[in-house]
Amino acid sequence: MKNMGSIMAAYIATWAIFFVYYFTVASRVSRLRDDVERLKQTLGTQLRR
């Protein structure tokens, strides 16, 4: 296949962009879930007082 290098570069770039974007969003979601749990514990402590 002619220009295989360019074709592969385009396909790898496509996958990489979506992969990186998905994992940055997923890691931000995970950090926020941790914040939610931490705040739930804080609010729970305040209520018990």
Place this chain on the structure above:
Amino acid sequence: MSIQRSRGIPGLGVSVLASALLMGAAGYAALYVAPTERSMGDIQRIFYFHMPSGIIAFIAFTITFVANILYLVNRAPKSDWLGVSSAEVGVAFTTVMLVTGPIWGKPVWGVWWVWDARLTTTFILWVLYICYLLLRGLLDDPERKATVSAVFGVFAFLDVPLVYMANRWFRTQHPAPVLLGGQNSGLAPEMKWVLLFCFIALTGLMLILLRVRYQLEALRYEVSEMKVIADSGSRASN
């Protein structure tokens, strides 16, 4: 003040796996099933991800436009969440378009980039929505952030029809449209099927990215609500 309880997205793992498999199958179809284009040869196979990425970016920015207008009308936070989520996903797809385009163009045109109407308006589109996202980062107050970015988003969308029509209204280095392009446009039937399959695969991916990104905004809102309650609680106890 009620707190919206966050939940995980049901079936996300299965959806992500299905999307990855579909994208892999689409890549295989584009590389090995689609026939070789007569004038450009194998390099034309980049088209099967380049063009659907562009269409899906337009769809994402249209969702942002509608969400922005809904927010300006009803001031519902969920409209703002949808607007920013779809804008960010649209930027991702536009980035794919701007990266794959020059990789395709270099062997065919001999240059990476030309400032013709299609490429220039697409670059402007990408910059506009990057600015939309940066603008939100500069504003702290949630309501002001949502309002200002909604107004900006409504105006930014004006570039979408310009990009779409650029290679119809002007003579461009970028090829003329192959679908809905008039008398001499069109694709071979086998190419159309592969294109449709790639479009479906990328649409599935877009929906997953949008859903996860929307969840991020919902969680941010929940965290900010809980922080307000926690702060008022600690002030009361002091």
